[in-house]
Amino acid sequence: MSERIYTAAVIVIGNEILSGRTQDTNLRDIAIALGSWGIRVMEARVIPDVESTIITVVNDVRRRYDYVLTTGGIGPTHDDITAASMAKAFGVDLIEHPHIAELIRRREAPPDIMAARLRMAMVPRGAGLIANATGGPPGFFIENVHVMAGIPTVMRAMLASLATKLRGGAVVQSRSVTAYVGESTIAAALEAIQHAHGDIEIGSYPFVNEGRTGTTLVMRGTNENALDIVELKIRNMLTRAGAAVV
Amino acid sequence: MSERIYTAAVIVIGNEILSGRTQDTNLRDIAIALGSWGIRVMEARVIPDVESTIITVVNDVRRRYDYVLTTGGIGPTHDDITAASMAKAFGVDLIEHPHIAELIRRREAPPDIMAARLRMAMVPRGAGLIANATGGPPGFFIENVHVMAGIPTVMRAMLASLATKLRGGAVVQSRSVTAYVGESTIAAALEAIQHAHGDIEIGSYPFVNEGRTGTTLVMRGTNENALDIVELKIRNMLTRAGAAVV
Numbered sequence: 001m002s003e004r005i006y007t008a009a010v011i012v013i014g015n016e017i018l019s020g021r022t023q024d025t026n027l028r029d030i031a032i033a034l035g036s037w038g039i040r041v042m043e044a045r046v047i048p049d050v051e052s053t054i055i056t057v058v059n060d061v062r063r064r065y066d067y068v069l070t071t072g073g074i075g076p077t078h079d080d081i082t083a084a085s086m087a088k089a090f091g092v093d094l095i096e097h098p099h100i101a102e103l104i105r106r107r108e109a110p111p112d113i114m115a116a117r118l119r120m121a122m123v124p125r126g127a128g129l130i131a132n133a134t135g136g137p138p139g140f141f142i143e144n145v146h147v148m149a150g151i152p153t154v155m156r157a158m159l160a161s162l163a164t165k166l167r168g169g170a171v172v173q174s175r176s177v178t179a180y181v182g183e184s185t186i187a188a189a190l191e192a193i194q195h196a197h198g199d200i201e202i203g204s205y206p207f208v209n210e211g212r213t214g215t216t217l218v219m220r221g222t223n224e225n226a227l228d229i230v231e232l233k234i235r236n237m238l239t240r241a242g243a244a245v246v
Numbered sequence: 247m248s249e250r251i252y253t254a255a256v257i258v259i260g261n262e263i264l265s266g267r268t269q270d271t272n273l274r275d276i277a278i279a280l281g282s283w284g285i286r287v288m289e290a291r292v293i294p295d296v297e298s299t300i301i302t303v304v305n306d307v308r309r310r311y312d313y314v315l316t317t318g319g320i321g322p323t324h325d326d327i328t329a330a331s332m333a334k335a336f337g338v339d340l341i342e343h344p345h346i347a348e349l350i351r352r353r354e355a356p357p358d359i360m361a362a363r364l365r366m367a368m369v370p371r372g373a374g375l376i377a378n379a380t381g382g383p384p385g386f387f388i389e390n391v392h393v394m395a396g397i398p399t400v401m402r403a404m405l406a407s408l409a410t411k412l413r414g415g416a417v418v419q420s421r422s423v424t425a426y427v428g429e430s431t432i433a434a435a436l437e438a439i440q441h442a443h444g445d446i447e448i449g450s451y452p453f454v455n456e457g458r459t460g461t462t463l464v465m466r467g468t469n470e471n472a473l474d475i476v477e478l479k480i481r482n483m484l485t486r487a488g489a490a491v492v
Binding site for chain 1: 256261262263264265266267268269270271273275276278286287288289290292294299321322323324325326355358359360361362363365397399418420428429430431432433434436437440447448449450451452453464466
């Protein structure tokens, strides 16, 4: 019996990513963490801070994957609309979470500033919290959707606290072999190896390093024995092709 | 009469992005280039090298935006399935493009290596070419979908050659003001400015720099006069809030 595969989608929410102003790094951090927990990121969406878009995309992906993780849009300013959009996506009220509100009220502030900070206590009714070791307000989850901050340091703190919460399956292991050889030189032999090992996904990634053309071959799968065999076959194939393995 | 707005979607194709092995940088480069040409990236999708997914996503977005730009999956190995998937998405045959084939045949190679390299000459019937100044095979376009390489240096060469091909509208200009002030402190005043200027999109991006909390306010819009006014209002608001503007 084959083991259950756990899947996830990532939604990066933020106009600043789509304008090119900001280089996203959260997707990669999330993909690596989830991978190590046995959860496979099947797709990612980068969308603007637009309520109707957030609602449509969340409602599409949350039904198709075990988990959805989002980043961005949970601060105290007018352009932070993720929590309100999530409440609408789930058809529930947006409420002030007593625990977050208490946390925020501990630090005194003038009324208008406190009012802005308390926006970060608003979550969809029924949401649970995602701990934030940086000391700021926590993230939240509702059903299988986990809503995190966009600032990378804060996102990583929230992601770390999910490690013990999200159930995963077999971890996809990877091996890689790099050689100074062009992809075309080994394409036919590589395809034959791929055909013989359907349970291992073989990726071929060309690069140019100081004018020298090379290829990194990445093998991914959950079966260590199969990975061992495929890696050996690939190393032998590269040797036969006269390629300098790094 | 308001000017036509030109829109685009970006599709990043590649298992290596979703596994976290590779940090994507192409989306940002494309967003900045398109923005400077007056074309707005409305969403981005990161998808695996899976034919059915590529077909579904391409056929979804190509009907909703003026342009679609894709990266990845056009090399010579078995995992490069973008061209074949595009042909299926458009319901046309995959054919050898005589110009690309000629370019590839100029450099001699043993038959099996030549056969692999000629995979890069396969394009959907009716496709036009996207020049590649790096000297490698070109990318291609079919209707409004532009298919480029995943290697950043090659992608950028192909993107540069689109500069004179893609028609855009008014360019979204941006201004930014950075101050050492917490977002909550200015949230109410900022929201009032945003409400008074619906044609300017104001984004608030908090950061922590050597332990000091700051916020960058980004204004975006096509009307320079409106941008001038909003920038002035924001600078005055920050001064009144006692914030140290950088």
